[in-house]
Amino acid sequence: MTNDQYANLKRLRRNPTLREMLKENRLSASEFIYPMFVVNGTGVKTPIEPMPGINQMSVDIAVEETLKAKEFGVKSVLLFGIPKHKDSTGSSSSSQDEAVQQAVSAIKKASPGTYVITDVCLCEYTDHGHCGVLDGEDVDNKATLPLLAKTAISHARAGADMVAPSAMMDGQVAAIRSGLDENNFCNIPIMGYSAKYASAFYGPFRIAAESSPRFGDRNSYQMAPTQGREAMREIAADIEEGADLVMVKPALAYLDVIKEASLQFDTPIAAYNVSGEYSMVAAAGQAGWLDQERSMMEILTSIKRAGADLIITYSAIQAAKILSRG
Ligand code: PBG
Numbered sequence: 001m002t003n004d005q006y007a008n009l010k011r012l013r014r015n016p017t018l019r020e021m022l023k024e025n026r027l028s029a030s031e032f033i034y035p036m037f038v039v040n041g042t043g044v045k046t047p048i049e050p051m052p053g054i055n056q057m058s059v060d061i062a063v064e065e066t067l068k069a070k071e072f073g074v075k076s077v078l079l080f081g082i083p084k085h086k087d088s089t090g091s092s093s094s095s096q097d098e099a100v101q102q103a104v105s106a107i108k109k110a111s112p113g114t115y116v117i118t119d120v121c122l123c124e125y126t127d128h129g130h131c132g133v134l135d136g137e138d139v140d141n142k143a144t145l146p147l148l149a150k151t152a153i154s155h156a157r158a159g160a161d162m163v164a165p166s167a168m169m170d171g172q173v174a175a176i177r178s179g180l181d182e183n184n185f186c187n188i189p190i191m192g193y194s195a196k197y198a199s200a201f202y203g204p205f206r207i208a209a210e211s212s213p214r215f216g217d218r219n220s221y222q223m224a225p226t227q228g229r230e231a232m233r234e235i236a237a238d239i240e241e242g243a244d245l246v247m248v249k250p251a252l253a254y255l256d257v258i259k260e261a262s263l264q265f266d267t268p269i270a271a272y273n274v275s276g277e278y279s280m281v282a283a284a285g286q287a288g289w290l291d292q293e294r295s296m297m298e299i300l301t302s303i304k305r306a307g308a309d310l311i312i313t314y315s316a317i318q319a320a321k322i323l324s325r326g
Contacts, residue, residue, distance in 0.1 A: 025305050027297070029073030029320035033117060033270070033312040037208050038062050038099040039082045050204035050279045052286065054314050056082060059103045063110045072320035076115040078164065078312055079103055080209050083125050089133050089147065090125030094154040104158040117191065118155040120148055120165040120176065129213040131167040131221065139221055141169050148172050149179030156185040164247070166193040168221040173241035191270060192243035195231035195257055198222035201250045201276030208275065231257045232264055239267050245310070250274040252299055255306040262307025271308035273299065278314040293322060 013019060037048070037056045044058035057065060066077055081100030083092040092098050104116050122144065123131045132144030144167065152163040163180075165172045173192050180188050198219045206212040223230055231254075235246045246265065248258045249272035258271050277299065285292025296315050303311050313319065 025301060027300055027304055027319065027323060029316070029323055030075060031304075031310050032074050032316035032320060033076045033078050033310055034069050034074050034316035035078040035080065035119075035312060035314060036062050036065060036103075037080050037082060038103040040084050040099045040102075048204070048208040050207055050283075051275060051314060052282045053318070054208065054278070056208065059099065059106045062103050063106050066107050066111050066114050069317050069320070070111055070114060072317055072324055074316045074320050075113065076117060077107065078117045078119060080119045081124060082210055086125055086127040088127055090122035093122055093125040093147070094150040096154055096158060101154055101158040104155060104160050108159040115161050116159070117162040117164050118152075118160045120152045120155065120163050120172075121167045122147060122151070123167070123211040123213075124209050128215070129211055130216075131218065132169055137216060139169075141171070141221075144169050145171055145175035146179075149175045152176045152190075153179050153183050153185070156180060156183070156188050160188070162189045162191055162244075164191040164193060166196065168193065168196050168218075168223075170237075171241065173238050173243045177242040189244035190242065191245040191247060192235075192238035192241075193249055193272075194235045194238040194243065194246040195248045195254070195261070196222050196234075197225055197227075197250065197254065199225065199250050199253070199274070199276070201253065201274045203276050204279045205275035225253070228257060228260065232260065235261055235265060235267075239265065243267065245270055247272060247312075248308075250277060251303045251306075251308070251311070252277045255302060258303065258306040258308050268309040269307060270310040270312060271303045271306070273303060273311055273313040273315070275314065293318070297322060 039056045041058045042060050045061050046056040048054050079100050083098055121131050130139050132139040155163055238246050245268045247270040248254055251271040251273045261269055281295050284290045
């Protein structure tokens with residue numbers, strides 16, 4: 001062997017043990033949060049077509065799924081509810097009899113160690129599909145805030161460990177914080193969906209959660225994909241309002257935003273590996289166009305490398321299985 005004039009970076013890549021020792025980033029099932037769609041009824045397990053392997057589940061099935069997740073080390077779930085009735089104000093979002101509230105208490109009872117987070121938004125509950133109540137064709141930010149607070153309180157009352165407002169209303173974190181505090185839930189943390197973009201990657205979710213807007217779009221309250229610095233203002237505002245954790249969503253097309261947020265803020269950061277990111281990999285995998293498992297792990301690793309502390313992913317169980325194989 002000669003003494004090369006250039007660096008020999010391959011020296012450290014030749015031995016598998018050394019490669020393992022030198023891993024800069026390690027994924028762990030304990031940083032995954034598994035989102036689930038719960039519906040009313042019993043024994044319901046309805047496959048969501050664009051998201052192979054993911055179902056709408058009634059409370060009993062959601063409990064089983066939580067126990068399965070726990071077996072592989074996934075200790076946290078994020079719940080979305082699909083209600084019996086929708087109306088213009090999303091009134092069933094705060095009902096203790098609805099799917100989410102019921103699921104929270106059933107899961108906490110069956111698996112007290114599971115950390116249950118709930119999504120707080122009105123879009124699944126309104127008949128127009130927008131994330132707040134309307135004033136004409138506009139979302140009425142101010143009138144929406146008490147409804148979001150009421151919803152969060154109903155989740156806490158059911159036993160939720162954390163609430164996650166995703167409606168992108170200004171002041172939603174502050175409104176929920178004071179609502180929780182007034183009702184003796186001062187120890188329930190809030191995870192703000194702080195930097196949430198108006199993204200095409202939510203398409204499969206809207207089929208899963210039956211929450212597509214009936215008219216218009218969400219561009220007046222969600223951020224445009226062109227905005228990087230604006231995301232930092234959103235995150236700063238949420239922290240100022242009392243968010244205990246902040247989120248960047250989607251993850252894959254916004255890795256730079258995750259990275260920048262992790263450099264600028266000390267508040268823990270979650271990243272949401274959204275429905276469209278899951279569907280793309282699943283579809284290409286099923287077509288035999290790429291290796292689904294490897295692509296999924298590569299994407300999750302990129303999110304971690306960008307600086308996310310927590311990853312919300314529909315692949316949580318699959319990825320945890322792979323990690324447990326070592
Ligand atoms: C509700 C909400 C959405 C998602 C999470 N919460 C959809 C939206 O804003 O239209 C998307 C999650 C995903 O795509 O997996 N506001």
